[in-house]
Amino acid sequence: MTQRSQTPDDAQTGAPVVEVQNVSKAFSPKRSILDRLRGRDPSAKAVCDVSLAVQHGETLGLVGESGCGKSTLAKLTTGQLTPDDGQVCLDGTRVGDLSERSTAQRRRVGVVFQHARGSFDPRWPVGRSIAEATGDATTASIHGTGPDDVAELLCSVDLTPEIADRYPRELSGGQIQRVALARAIAHDPDVIVLDEPVSGLDMATQARVLSLLADVQQQFGVGYLFISHDLDVVRFLADRVAVMYAGEIVEFGQANKLFQSPNHPYTEALIRAIPSDDPRDTPPMPLRGAPPDPADRPEGCPFHPRCPAVTQSCEEQHPSLEAVQNTRVRCPHAPEATGEADTDDNENVLDRDLDSNPGRS
Numbered sequence: 001m002t003q004r005s006q007t008p009d010d011a012q013t014g015a016p017v018v019e020v021q022n023v024s025k026a027f028s029p030k031r032s033i034l035d036r037l038r039g040r041d042p043s044a045k046a047v048c049d050v051s052l053a054v055q056h057g058e059t060l061g062l063v064g065e066s067g068c069g070k071s072t073l074a075k076l077t078t079g080q081l082t083p084d085d086g087q088v089c090l091d092g093t094r095v096g097d098l099s100e101r102s103t104a105q106r107r108r109v110g111v112v113f114q115h116a117r118g119s120f121d122p123r124w125p126v127g128r129s130i131a132e133a134t135g136d137a138t139t140a141s142i143h144g145t146g147p148d149d150v151a152e153l154l155c156s157v158d159l160t161p162e163i164a165d166r167y168p169r170e171l172s173g174g175q176i177q178r179v180a181l182a183r184a185i186a187h188d189p190d191v192i193v194l195d196e197p198v199s200g201l202d203m204a205t206q207a208r209v210l211s212l213l214a215d216v217q218q219q220f221g222v223g224y225l226f227i228s229h230d231l232d233v234v235r236f237l238a239d240r241v242a243v244m245y246a247g248e249i250v251e252f253g254q255a256n257k258l259f260q261s262p263n264h265p266y267t268e269a270l271i272r273a274i275p276s277d278d279p280r281d282t283p284p285m286p287l288r289g290a291p292p293d294p295a296d297r298p299e300g301c302p303f304h305p306r307c308p309a310v311t312q313s314c315e316e317q318h319p320s321l322e323a324v325q326n327t328r329v330r331c332p333h334a335p336e337a338t339g340e341a342d343t344d345d346n347e348n349v350l351d352r353d354l355d356s357n358p359g360r361s
């Protein structure tokens with residue numbers, strides 16, 4: 001992989017490398033006779049009108065609870081799924097699904113999934129899988145050890161070259177995630193989609209892999225779409241963060257601003273759920289209920305049945321994603337959207353609403 005750093009032009013223009021524009025994806029089970037008679041559409045709307053862009057050398061964090069559509073969005077971005085609506089662009093040019101993408105386009109977006117072991121051929125030593133990604137599988141299989149570039153790739157993810165001869169089953173969880181990263185960077189991508197890359201690893205191994213991801217980004221200037229349900233992990237790496245709920249982006253902004261003063265009540269609940277030993281931190285804000293079934297989304301704001309600040313209009317109107325002072329937010333009652341942010345009186349507007357609606361928390 002070529003070492004490179006972010007060019008001044010990239011930094012100045014913030015030109016997106018990969019962009020998803022207004023993408024939607026629904027999964028349709030077969031309609032039963034009852035569905036047809038009742039005119040019901042049981043399709044699960046996993047991703048609804050999402051737009052995101054990853055720029056050179058940045059980390060865009062994507063967070064949300066299980067089932068909110070993160071992996072579906074990852075697969076739309078990498079071309080493993082085709083959107084029902086919207087499009088995916090590389091450097092501003094629309095691209096289709098994997099079968100339509102040219103090899104060059106496919107190589108520009110790498111991917112590392114959670115539990116990456118399953119993405120390796122169990123019959124091959126991992127060096128051969130990496131070599132295949134570099135387009136040199138024959139060399140690796142004939143010689144039984146990885147060629148120089150495989151060794152170099154393994155070193156760049158903090159592994160020894162001997163690992164190339166091992167089979168996926170012989171590696172620990174942390175090692176296989178690092179091998180997956182080596183394979184992802186092998187074809188010199190501009191962006192890597194990391195879907196829960198450290199979930200299921202112990203804390204020490206998580207920290208090691210996260211620090212390695214930061215080093216690799218620094219070294220190669222690659223952009224990350226970093227997907228996780230764990231905000232603490234996202235806080236470590238992300239430059240910008242998108243919060244997803246029920247298939248939609250509900251808040252989006254610079255990581256430091258979003259973590260400091262979240263505008264959407266869902267973002268606030270996620271942040272307050274991060275475990276903390278600091279007694280000065282605000283206590284967790286438990287959310288009642290569960291996210292909606294994607295096949296049965298509520299009317300109005302999809303978050304309203306769980307929202308501590310719900311009003312009548314939330315049950316009727318679907319909010320759009322609006323720019324406020326610090327972030328973009330899909331909630332007309334957000335502190336900054338109502339001009340109430342940063343005043344002492346309104347600092348804890350959500351706390352007050354919780355207090356006045358104790359039965360709803």
Ligand SMILES: Nc1ncnc2c1ncn2[C@@H]1O[C@H](COP(=O)(O)OP(=O)(O)OP(=O)(O)O)[C@@H](O)[C@H]1O
Nearest residue numbers: 027044046065066067068069070071072073229294
């Ligand atoms: N191939 C599929 N067929 C039918 N439904 C699907 C399919 N893939 C995903 N879904 C549904 O789409 C919704 C979003 O799933 P997705 O895996 O994208 O969520 P997620 O946020 O990545 O969850 P997790 O963190 O648990 O992986 C879920 O309700 C899921 O059941």
